[in-house]
Amino acid sequence: DAMVIQNPRYQVTQFGKPVTLSCSQTLNHNVMYWYQQKSSQAPKLLFHYYDKDFNNEADTPDNFQSRRPNTSFCFLDIRSPGLGDAAMYLCATSRWGSADTQYFGPGTRLTVL
Amino acid sequence: TQLLEQSPQFLSIQEGENLTVYCNSSSVFSSLQWYRQEPGEGPVLLVTVVTGGEVKKLKRLTFQFGDARKDSSLHITAAQPGDTGLYLCAGARNTGGFKTIFGAGTRLFVKA
Numbered sequence: 001d002a003m004v005i006q007n008p009r010y011q012v013t014q015f016g017k018p019v020t021l022s023c024s025q026t027l028n029h030n031v032m033y034w035y036q037q038k039s040s041q042a043p044k045l046l047f048h049y050y051d052k053d054f055n056n057e058a059d060t061p062d063n064f065q066s067r068r069p070n071t072s073f074c075f076l077d078i079r080s081p082g083l084g085d086a087a088m089y090l091c092a093t094s095r096w097g098s099a100d101t102q103y104f105g106p107g108t109r110l111t112v113l
Numbered sequence: 114t115q116l117l118e119q120s121p122q123f124l125s126i127q128e129g130e131n132l133t134v135y136c137n138s139s140s141v142f143s144s145l146q147w148y149r150q151e152p153g154e155g156p157v158l159l160v161t162v163v164t165g166g167e168v169k170k171l172k173r174l175t176f177q178f179g180d181a182r183k184d185s186s187l188h189i190t191a192a193q194p195g196d197t198g199l200y201l202c203a204g205a206r207n208t209g210g211f212k213t214i215f216g217a218g219t220r221l222f223v224k225a
Contacts, residue, residue, distance in 0.1 A: 042215040043156070
């Protein structure tokens with residue numbers, strides 16, 4: 001089945017220790033998104049790639065970076081995680097632009113010790 | 114500012130009851146999606162509505178998009194414990210480039 005896959009499902013890191021979260025998709029969609037979701041809140045868009053074009057949200061901290069080496073894969077790098085970065089990180093894809101329906105992966109739960 | 118307001122924020126009901134949750138905005142959306150999210154999982158798409166006044170049915174779930182495309186409702190008939198979860202609505206609108214905006218969700222708990 002075509003899907004959005006996130007690895008790992010659970011990630012524990014130490015304060016200030018860089019961490020990378022992975023997302024892959026078999027949908028062959030053009031757009032890939034990264035969201036941060038804290039408890040009882042809506043997903044908050046961090047950035048997205050339209051093909052190779054990177055689009056950063058204005059309020060996304062510089063601590064968060066992303067890479068998309070090819071159509072299928074997209075990575076979220078947190079350079080120096082703080083306690084406030086503990087959250088669920090969701091990857092999503094859509095075939096076309098941001099107005100198109102988005103399909104989500106299962107998420108990665110990040111814990112910062 | 115929350116552009117998509119979902120109500121109620123929390124709902125706890127008995128199995129077999131009917132319920133309606135709402136997604137409201139003062140903005141017009143080109144399309145609107147409903148997702149269900151279970152604890153520790155990503156949101157799963159339930160439906161996309163695009164036409165004002167559109168009604169879609171998915172088994173016991175009925176989705177309606179407002180005539181003006183500013184609001185939507187989700188009605189569940191004869192709720193089951195398996196319906197428990199966070200129901201998110203998301204709307205796409207043109208803000209100098211299209212963007213999808215999420216509501217904060219309605220957390221539903223169906224007791225057996």
